[in-house]
Amino acid sequence: MANTFFEGDGDLSQISQYSIGIIGYGNQGRAHALNLRDSGLTVCVSTREGSPASARAVADGFAVHTVEEVANNCEVLALMLPDEAIPGVYRDSIEPYLEARDIFVFAHGFTVHHRTIRLPDDADVLLVAPTGPGRQLRSLYEQGKGLPALLAVDQDASGLAWKRCLAYAKAIGCLRAGAIETTFREETVTDLYCEQAVLCGGMPELIKAAFAVLVEKGYQPELAYISCLKEVKLIADLLFERGLDGMRAAISNTAKFGSALTGPELVNAGTRRELEEVLSRIESGRFASLFLQDAAAGSPVTRDFLASEKHSRLARAGRALRESLDF
């Protein structure tokens, strides 16, 4: 059983004497900044010049600083930037301004696990990875609840890194729901693997393929869209709330029989071999290299893929449905 931690395990006084610099005011950065401030901690926000996020931070009541100012003045630096942007920002705007014994916080293990930057040896390096998007982290906090998180320490120069990690997780509300201890490597590999194999890669491709087969055989695109894509939410909600067994208990006997017959035919030993390949490309660091190369070249692979999807039959069916029906 994994090591789990709750509200009583975190002590805010472990970080309350420090200024916490939030670098990047996007999805995670905004939620961390607001939750930390509402927990009584001192927060400084930085955005890049000309960023639309600056106006949002001001509207939220923060004075907006440059990344350099935050790096210079804050002891805790939470790097809430896209993973591919961190090396450049760190090299140009953070590293030259560091003081001794800084504390670095990451919301995902990618940068540290793949060593895309070289952090000082005298720093504490913490992972506080909420298991969901920033807006959910914020809205649950406002309701007096929390989003579970994954926690890890990569460097413990102070001897207090784990306590500081728990304190930060408590301040953003995650210990209300519970946090699990992990490592930067485990969080990175499992996160990348699941988003590629299931959530953002495998499942959407299965939806696309199933939709295409129906439409090519003459079925109405709108119906195909509803059954292959929209209804995913119903099953996802059941899986989230009740697990696989609970989902199966809630579906019809026809659906149970159909899934027993067809599921293992579709996802078979060949699929499992492909999944092992996906995992090994992530574990070897090859995926990280491909991703960073693509980002450095202006993201042509990602851009072309998204462009090709935008006008697909499936996307058009979705737009038509949203315009004509109330969903």
Ligand SMILES: NC(=O)c1ccc[n+]([C@@H]2O[C@H](COP(=O)([O-])OP(=O)(O)OC[C@H]3O[C@@H](n4cnc5c(N)ncnc54)[C@H](OP(=O)(O)O)[C@@H]3O)[C@@H](O)[C@H]2O)c1
């Ligand atoms: N999104 C999630 O659900 C989620 C969940 C858990 C963990 N995480 C992790 O959280 C971290 C932050 O991700 P995110 O999704 O919050 O990112 P994001 O929403 O894309 O926000 C990134 C912020 O960084 C700024 N930024 C981008 N490039 C920059 C640059 N070169 N220099 C300075 N600022 C720059 C953006 O500014 P502009 O507004 O000007 O573009 C924006 O304010 C990542 O490590 C990610 O893996 C994300």
